[in-house]
Amino acid sequence: xxxxxxxxxxxxxxxxxxxETGKEMCFEATxxxxxSAGLTRGDVDMVVNGTAPDAFDGVHMKGEYLLDGxxxxxxxxxxxxxxxxxxxxxxxxxWWHVASGLADVVLVVNEEKMSSCQxxxxxxxxxxxxxxxxxxxxxxxxxxxxxxxNRYMHVHGVKKEDIARVAVKNKRNAVGHPCAQLADxxxxxxxxxxxxxxxxxxxxxxxSPPSDGASAVVLASEDxxxxxxxxxxxxxxxxxxxxxxxxxxxRDLYFPEYVARAAKQAxxxxxxxxxxxxxxxxxxxxxxxxxxxxxLEGLLLAKKGEAPIxxxxxxxxxxxxxxxxxxxxxxxxxxxxxxxxxxxxxELFWQLTNQAGKxxxxxxxxxxxxxxxxxxxxxxxxxxxxx
Amino acid sequence: MRVGIxxxxxxxxxxxxxxxxxxxxxxxxxxxxxxxxxxxxxxxxDSFLTxxxxxxxxxxxxxxFVPDQLGGALRSVCTVTGDGLQGLANAFMxxxxxxxxxxxxxxxxxxxxxxxxxxITEHALDPIxxxxxxxxxxxxxxxxxxxxxxxxxxxxxxxxxxxxKNRTNALRNSLAAYAAxxxxxxxxxxxxxxxxxxxLDISSPADGCVVLVLASxxxxxxxxxxxxxxxxxxxxxxxxxxxxxxWAQAVYAQLxxxxxxRLAKVRRAPTEIDFAEVDxxxxxxxxxxxxxxxxVKKGEAGRNVVKxxxxxxxxxxxxxxxxxxxxxxxxxxxxxxxAAEVALQLRGDAGTHQLDGVRVGVAQSWRFIPSxxxxxxxxxxxx
Numbered sequence: 131x132x133x134x135x136x137x138x139x140x141x142x143x144x145x146x147x148x149x150e151t152g153k154e155m156c157f158e159a160t161x162x163x164x165x166s167a168g169l170t171r172g173d174v175d176m177v178v179n180g181t182a183p184d185a186f187d188g189v190h191m192k193g194e195y196l197l198d199g200x201x202x203x204x205x206x207x208x209x210x211x212x213x214x215x216x217x218x219x220x221x222x223x224x225w226w227h228v229a230s231g232l233a234d235v236v237l238v239v240n241e242e243k244m245s246s247c248q249x250x251x252x253x254x255x256x257x258x259x260x261x262x263x264x265x266x267x268x269x270x271x272x273x274x275x276x277x278x279x280n281r282y283m284h285v286h287g288v289k290k291e292d293i294a295r296v297a298v299k300n301k302r303n304a305v306g307h308p309c310a311q312l313a314d315x316x317x318x319x320x321x322x323x324x325x326x327x328x329x330x331x332x333x334x335x336x337x338s339p340p341s342d343g344a345s346a347v348v349l350a351s352e353d354x355x356x357x358x359x360x361x362x363x364x365x366x367x368x369x370x371x372x373x374x375x376x377x378x379x380x381r382d383l384y385f386p387e388y389v390a391r392a393a394k395q396a397x398x399x400x401x402x403x404x405x406x407x408x409x410x411x412x413x414x415x416x417x418x419x420x421x422x423x424x425x426l427e428g429l430l431l432a433k434k435g436e437a438p439i440x441x442x443x444x445x446x447x448x449x450x451x452x453x454x455x456x457x458x459x460x461x462x463x464x465x466x467x468x469x470x471x472x473x474x475x476x477e478l479f480w481q482l483t484n485q486a487g488k489x490x491x492x493x494x495x496x497x498x499x500x501x502x503x504x505x506x507x508x509x510x511x512x513x514x515x516x517x
Numbered sequence: 518m519r520v521g522i523x524x525x526x527x528x529x530x531x532x533x534x535x536x537x538x539x540x541x542x543x544x545x546x547x548x549x550x551x552x553x554x555x556x557x558x559x560x561x562x563d564s565f566l567t568x569x570x571x572x573x574x575x576x577x578x579x580x581x582f583v584p585d586q587l588g589g590a591l592r593s594v595c596t597v598t599g600d601g602l603q604g605l606a607n608a609f610m611x612x613x614x615x616x617x618x619x620x621x622x623x624x625x626x627x628x629x630x631x632x633x634x635x636x637i638t639e640h641a642l643d644p645i646x647x648x649x650x651x652x653x654x655x656x657x658x659x660x661x662x663x664x665x666x667x668x669x670x671x672x673x674x675x676x677x678x679x680x681x682k683n684r685t686n687a688l689r690n691s692l693a694a695y696a697a698x699x700x701x702x703x704x705x706x707x708x709x710x711x712x713x714x715x716x717l718d719i720s721s722p723a724d725g726c727v728v729l730v731l732a733s734x735x736x737x738x739x740x741x742x743x744x745x746x747x748x749x750x751x752x753x754x755x756x757x758x759x760x761x762x763x764w765a766q767a768v769y770a771q772l773x774x775x776x777x778x779r780l781a782k783v784r785r786a787p788t789e790i791d792f793a794e795v796d797x798x799x800x801x802x803x804x805x806x807x808x809x810x811x812x813v814k815k816g817e818a819g820r821n822v823v824k825x826x827x828x829x830x831x832x833x834x835x836x837x838x839x840x841x842x843x844x845x846x847x848x849x850x851x852x853x854x855x856a857a858e859v860a861l862q863l864r865g866d867a868g869t870h871q872l873d874g875v876r877v878g879v880a881q882s883w884r885f886i887p888s889x890x891x892x893x894x895x896x897x898x899x900x
Binding site: 131190193203209231254370376387395506 | 580595640641751755772776
């Protein structure tokens, strides 16, 4: 198996971007990633695109539509799609393009344009349910995540204050991130607890904002990195992906078993036997604040029910023992579903190559893990990267 | 490391399947493929890939609904939003990494569930430049057919010959949806739709599912399987914008074939490849694709089909399965269906439409209107 490294990353501003089409955002992120790697489109062998529901952009075969913006013109180009899990999964697909020996340099470009969906992107989520069993109940995402959050709080006796700390940490971490949509240096736990109730126990500041944006990373083989003498690189040492049953009503929602299985695959491949000791920082998927805690446990970085305690004790702060979401995550930077690759894979690359600027973790870090989550609370994709 | 196809499962292709849900179609094809390969999906399969597009499926995130009926719950599953051959290419790469021993590729169509199929295709047009023109999306095929016929000086009679051949071939394929004794005269007399294309030049939608089980050489050995080897795969895209692409030639197919032939070490495709299954969802596409993948010189495919060279007993049998004109348009399953047909022929399991003495075959796919994306796989048996 060939060794694969990340050698460049780019990310657009996350906002409601009415002036740009999805293609243009892809172009911007792609150009930034190629520039940061010191490459041009001519160096790229293949392109992987990751983007979530077509209905956001309102274009059927969205991957085809975004193709030229992603640099895929007259190249082997594929789109992969695993719901929200795409944020990390597309990098896994890019990894197998290089690791298989078929490509030396692969561009991975993720895009999401949610603002074109009127009146609100939430309306697309009306169509993600089983048409017979779920859809007649008219559920929405906030509603089912409230159930999951409730279950998690109930099983471990977690207090809302401890969950709100995640929102505060990530929105503060996002200060200084050039793409951030909801950075706030002065936010407090009380602000989160006082925000509007959406579906108890979910309040407005427990949720990341919908957004428009794109992000891109460049992957290359070890040979290519050596040959071109590329210094800023971070190696992909393990990948894992796992889906649980569609029947979410049949699962105990308090623990994401699918994330744990994906993590175990990735750790095995990265030769990590004790993740809590061997992993220096983490970028778990945090579209809701409780999800960060849920996923830390799924990633085996905390025991079941222990993540809120680690958060309260400051372990997960940027200068803590296990920095979590130093990028500001989805809670602080924004949540254009697949494009959150910028806060996950991008942040791992920037931290491991000392390019994170104001967000740089103050102590030395060598190994990080990124994770995304998607579909019907059922998908886990995990990438471990090392310097 | 070589990668082989060790299991093939297909449902019949039918204009509608009211007694089946799409999950049941998937379950049936998957069960057949697993039985054929002798694998248990819950213990033996390392990775599952499905090829699907949300709008065809009628879901916001179709990936959610994949695992259970394939036996993939709590295992590695993903969606490749592309044609089935692109899914095959990704499974091929997964196995080449050494991480995955056995992978499953699935693609299906439940077109009969879709009330507004043309509306969905129209939705794939550029929302700013093309869709507001309000034309039926098949004008793209009409314009392209016109451009192809002019540039290669091919007669519309050649298109009629393609339709007659494929519909008739389908009579010997028990899975085909649109088998019929159709002759060129009937095609040329059918209603004009998107000039120069007539009603019979356009394939009709069908339901169906195809599942292939792929294994690494060592895993295939361990299971004492006799695989059909994937000698090479390639996939590529021309420009997505209608205004800047090549209209006469299928550049995507040409690039995909170059890549697949390079991996398969095929130097002279016309002499090394015994038969082909190429995308024929519009009649002219079969000819355009044969030229693009280098099986015949530019401008000669039309004359050859009229002479009967592409018939099952001709010098290069093309779409002996009946193709999409004969089996039906199964959307993202189209390319995987062609790979399955090539593999069946190579195994000698094609039944009444079996070709004699074939050792190497090529499957080619296109992602339908308005895309300029396609893939090619070269399959072979023996060393």
